[in-house]
Amino acid sequence: MDFNAPEGFRSGFVSFVGRPNTGKSTLTNALVGEKIAIMADQPETTRHPIRGIINREDAQVIVVDTPGVHRPRTLLGERLNDVVKDTFADVDVIGLTIPADEKIGPGDRYILEQIRSVKPNTPIIGIVTKLDKAGKDTVGERLLELHELLGPDSEVVPVSATEKIQLDVLLDILIQALPEGPMFYPEGHVTDEDTETRISELIREEALQGLREELPHSVAVQVDEMHPDPDNPQRLNIYAVMYLERPGQKSIIEGPGGRRLSGIVHRARKQIIELLGQNVFLDLRIKVLKNWQSDPKALGRLGF
Known part of the structure; x- marks a missing residue:
């Protein structure tokens, strides 16, 4: 596994x-310089610990990259928190x-305790x-608060990922x-995520664009089949297949x-073509799997 690392080489896992x-x-x-983790406007869009390699x-x-830690309200929420704790351990x-x-x-504070x-x-x-979202005084306040929270010897660094500010320092x-x-x-x-997972996450990201708060947790995507035409x-x-919890969500x-569905397919297809570097036909179907977030069997089937 030692791919000719020079003397003094540092390596390890950061979460x-x-x-x-x-x-x-x-x-x-x-930091990784390639789109690996999905981004959307809603909280809790990340569900798998994704490893990006720098x-x-x-x-x-x-x-x-872990799901956000929160006080769980569903079985899915509990399982996501378990994933985070397992990730911490390594x-x-x-x-x-x-x-x-x-x-x-x-x-x-709850997260820090965990x-x-x-x-x-x-x-x-x-x-x-x-x-980039706050003025200098607000940033200063936040840095002081965080220093206080973590202790006097802690390193605290302000960054903007979108504007690429202070990423080298971090x-x-x-x-x-x-x-x-x-x-x-x-x-x-750059990542050890398998291709099918990355594709299903890209589709899910496009489905979440512009949606209101109530839907993100209810959307799961699974790639059923991939083969040359x-x-x-x-x-x-x-x-x-995109799994939802209720017919109204469909x-x-x-x-x-x-x-809206056509737009999701069109945008996801473009991203998948970019990821794979080849032409793609994407067939996306929707299935309602009632209350899947709280059903152990359904969660197992969807890989949680």
Whole structure:
């Protein structure tokens, strides 16, 4: 596994944790330099720990992107929290994300308690995200609050992933906190997510664009089949199913005359073509799986 790492090489696993929608996925994508974690306007859009790999001459950083930690309301919520705790157990450094435009609250303290109960000795770096969304005074307030929360010896860094501000500074701080170790993945490798998962996440992201709060948790996408088109071997046929919890949600996703669904397919297809570098036919069907978030059997079937 040691892919010829030079002396003094640092490597390890970093996890960004925080309340839902604090910019963890955007930060992962900006640091890795390729779209790996899905981004949407709603909280809790990430459901799998996605590993993005950052290669530098002196280090390899494997970013584990987790779902937002929250007090669970459904069985899915409980399972997502378990995923986060399992992820904590395997990481070398944790980045606690706090958005610049929101005060630190009970949710953030709850997360810090969870981290410290699972990994009491793991270094925690404070990250104030969304620097571009707040004025200097507000950012200053947030940095002071975060320093107070984490303790006087903590490293706290403000960043903007969308404007690419201070990302190098953050990366240097993360690398300094990692142990010396081997290269875990060959250079050029950016994620260990399998292709089907990445495709289903891209479709789900497009489905979530512009939706109101109530729908994100109810949307799951699964790729059923992928194979070259028998009549056109250059084209890949992808058959996917979107699972929803109620018939009313189906009408929302389809939109008037099915136009919203067509838009989802069109945009997702473009992203999949970019990901795979080949022409794609995408067939997307919708199935209603009643209250799947609270049904252990359905959750198992959908990979949770």
